[in-house]
Amino acid sequence: MLAGGDGPPGPGARPPLSMWAPVVAWVAGAAILAVVLLAVVPEPGPLDDPDEAAQRSGVLLSGPPVGDLSLPGDPVGRRPVVLVFDRRLPDPDALERFVDGVADGALVVLAVPEPGSAAVPELPPRTRLLSTGAGRLAAATGMPEPRDGGFPVGYAIVGPQGRLRYATLGPTYLRRPYEIAVLTEALR
């Protein structure tokens, strides 16, 4: 801590700044901040959560049991299940990269409202497609409604104990499988 006596101040010693300098610096800083916040940081999009704080919070929940969910493939309760909600089937390559990035051992279930039976591509390993009831699943897992009011795009995570541990909107989820990996890894 600086004390007054740290250096013997001489008579007439002046501060090296004008008294206006702090005020000018504050005005300049506020202007830069305004430009950054208004022009650089993007506004939420139509697929984002109206409550920005709720989107990708990174905090695991201690949610309700979801054991009665009817899912294709392995039943809930043995390993983490990642429920991916989207309005259309993702690009196969992007989906494969995404599934590869998710932690080993997790089951990925795609819930798409209208997948289109003729266009279903081959799915990566550990991936299932929920062909019907995507809306009911979204409601059952408490997926938030996006700003445009449509079907949610994001994901939910059900823990090995069969409880809902995470549910978030995330329109660009395919680019960040590591997020899901960190969350599912913490559930082991």
Place this chain on the structure above:
Amino acid sequence: MTAGYRPLRPRGLAVQAVLLLGVEAVLLASYLGQDAGFHWSTHFLVGLLVAAVWNLVWLLVAAAPAPGQLAVIVAFHLFAMVPDLLFRAAVAPHEAWMDVFLGHISAHEIPGGDETWLILALVGSGVYAAVLAAWVRARRLEADAGMPPGVGIGGGGVVRPQHDPASTPLAHWLHGTRLPPDVLLLHGLAASARVWARVAPRLADDGHAVLTCDLLGFGRSRRTGTRFGLDDQVDALLGLLDHHGAPRVLVVGHSWGCAVAARLAERAPARVSGLVLVSPPVFHDAEEARERLRLRGRLAAQVVDRSPVASITCGLMCLMRAPLARLAPRWAGDLPPEVVRDSFEHSWPAYRDALGSLFADNPLPGALAHPRVTTVVVVGEDDTEAPAADVLDHPHDRVEVRVVATDHLLPLRRPDVVQAAVAAAPLLY
């Protein structure tokens, strides 16, 4: 450059500004790449607010700007985003306890979201900018008056310039009906002229013209002066005597005021007709003085050791002066409330320099061993702060020493004894 001005050096600030803009640009780009611009803005605004509060509190407590004026914004922002770094490094997801990082988890939940944080950050930093501008203005006005800067002077001295003791006399009071004054009463450490409230009227009744004053940095002279060594006090006292046309006075000092009185007699013996030293703190040497002053309490020990804790504690007390002054009389037993209240009316540099003068610059041993003027000493046999034995064990052949049954607050407990000592001292006109 004066240490207190170092954090405001333009070159240092420019480097920090470049650092701030560069680091924040990288962080913003990183967050935007993760579609998380919202999180960058929240934690940056929180970091900016905390940095403003940090700088403001430092300025108010230390009465000097904090180091790293702008760099601290980056530091607090980085601290606030530690959970994001842990997440990105696949160490751990967010958890509730991570609120220790400047509310990392719940900061997003504030009503109004980032708009609220923006307002808070702008208000906080704006208040700090205004206070810092006032601090710079005060120091520049002091410099314009040819004074050393009042770096470290807290309370109102943070935003207002100190008065120049060369042009502003010490706060003072005259007792008696005639002029010029022939008796000057000097208070002790962390005290004021009110310590003489029971003595001055008695001396006036005896026909003296009594002058009491608050020394530089104390009582109602708290805002006068920026240096508080014994010679600075003597300069101010000589100015006060000139102000009243007093050619010569009997100087009565209490405790540390005895050191001021002795220095006055040393420097201007022609202006001092005699000394009455009440409870003088006399030490054989500087090391003994340090040891003894350390025993006065934890805070005194910190001051003697020039510990930063002392300046922080005193800075905090400075901020709390009003409530402390209001509450303290309730804990002070039989002492007059106004005397207790005035014990908080001083600046930290004044207290520090006054205490320091007792071990670094104490003229009292010399004044007792080789008095330049007629000297009478009055000590209390129950005084633990300035024990009678210290005076009696010290060479004092040409000094009359009176020991009475009381403690250190002799002017309050036994004003009659002080009155008698003054009556006994020869007044030479």
